[in-house]
Amino acid sequence: MHVLHTLRRAGAVLLLAAAVLSAGPAHPAAADEPGWTARPAAGTAGSPPPSGARPYFYLAGAPGTVLEDRLALANTTDQERTITLRGADAYNAADGALAVRPATGAGPGASGGTGAPATGGAGSWISFGASTTVKVPPRTRAVVPFTLTVPPASPPGDHPAAVIATEGGHEVGVRVHLRVGGPTLAALTVEDVAVRGRGPATVIAYTLVNRGNVALVPELRIRAEALFGDVPDAPRGRTVPVELLPGQRVELTEPWPGAPALDRVGITLTVTAPGGARAVATASRWFVPGIPAGPAGAGVLGLGVTTAAALYLVRGRRPGPGPAPHAPPAAGPTTPAPHHELTGAAR
Structure with a gap:
């Protein structure tokens, strides 16, 4: 109950965390896939999950702790299914979609940026022990326990991961929302x-x-x-x-x-x-409308910008009244007044 209480405080984040992940582009939700499903276990093996079953795993603990949970595999067909299980790191694709590192290959990008994170994340902390390959008889639901061991030097905060179930080229991912205890920073x-x-x-x-x-x-x-x-x-x-x-x-x-x-x-x-x-x-x-491509377009853009800027300045500046015609000269020295040239005036 302490784990659930801790993670409920992050409700705004968890609203979007229910996405079903896959290695690469996301597949439809497990419940929509024919043949078999994978989801967090609820109830006991052999009994149907109650309404409101967990859409993903909630785990929290301090560095150095071992956390436990269970995955439910349901075979709805008339033939035996052989399903392989593994943990995987989760990351944001360039467009923001959630994805996970594939089973082999480095994947795009590197840790701290767009693309799959480097190895050694929370996905590698998940272990199914000897149950990495599970045979599920026809019309049967199997519950598979797993552990997540938080390394002693793990930094605090959220460590995104997923449990991936694979059979016959078809993969289903279940989100693991893990928070390691310690100071948190939202930035x-x-x-x-x-x-x-x-x-x-x-x-x-x-x-x-x-x-x-x-x-x-x-x-x-x-x-x-x-x-x-x-x-x-x-x-x-x-x-x-x-x-x-x-x-x-x-x-x-x-x-x-x-x-x-x-x-x-x-x-x-x-x-x-x-x-x-x-x-x-x-x-x-x-x-600026009607700008052609290439150097000509740049020239038209520059002309349009200059014209628009000039119009804007003219709106705020009006010429003041000039000297009255035939005004008598002011008293003072006879030194000629300096000549002020107006830019653009005829010469």
């Missing part, structure tokens, strides 16, 4: 903000990086300010549909089909997450 940054595309295809692109040691469910707010007018159709933000794991980076976009046709717009992104995490980043973009 993130928002980087590489840019406005891309034009017209209905315009998007605001940005990168989120989890700089802390706990999983985060970020919330995004967007503020747009135009040079010449309001931006009524700018996106306002939302809860980002991503569980951002510690040390991971994801590249996301927000659609902006109502972007202006002619204006300069400044974008401010503010990202927050439970635990006090907050980050702000800005970007700006000139929107």
Whole structure:
């Protein structure tokens, strides 16, 4: 009960943690797969799981402890199934989806960035002992115990992992949400903000990086300010549909089909997450219609920017009254007044 109480306090994170993982692109939920299923055990072997069964594993402990749980394998067919079990590290794919390290090969990326983390994560702490291969008779449910041994030098915080069941080329992943005891830090940054595309295809692109040691469910707010007018159709933000794991980076976009046709717009992104995490980043973009590609387009853009800037300055500056005609000369020395040249005036 202490483990469940500890993890319920991270409710915002756990709402998204129920994703079913796979080695690479995610498969449908185990309950939708024909033939057999894998899920956290509830009840006892041979009895059906009660309603409200756990969608994933909740584990918490101090460094050096050994945690225990059980996986339920249900064979709904009329033939025996031979299922192989293993633990795997979980990570964020570039678009934020949850994935796990494959059984063989290094996988993309490295620890602390986009791609599969390096070996030695929480997935390697999971052991099924002699039960790595399980034969499940027809119409039978088998419960398989496993342990997760937290190394003594493990850093505190969340360590994402999964239990992977494989049979005949088909894999089902069950999330393991592990928190190692100790100080936690919720921290993130928002980087590489840019406005891309034009017209209905315009998007605001940005990168989120989890700089802390706990999983985060970020919330995004967007503020747009135009040079010449309001931006009524700018996106306002939302809860980002991503569980951002510690040390991971994801590249996301927000659609902006109502972007202006002619204006300069400044974008401010503010990202927050439970635990006090907050980050702000800005970007700006000139929107000029009908810009061709290549050097000619750059010239047209420069002309449009110069013209728009000049119009903006003219709006705020009006010439003052000049000297009255035939005004008598002012008294004083006869030294000629200096000549002031106006840029662009005829000579």
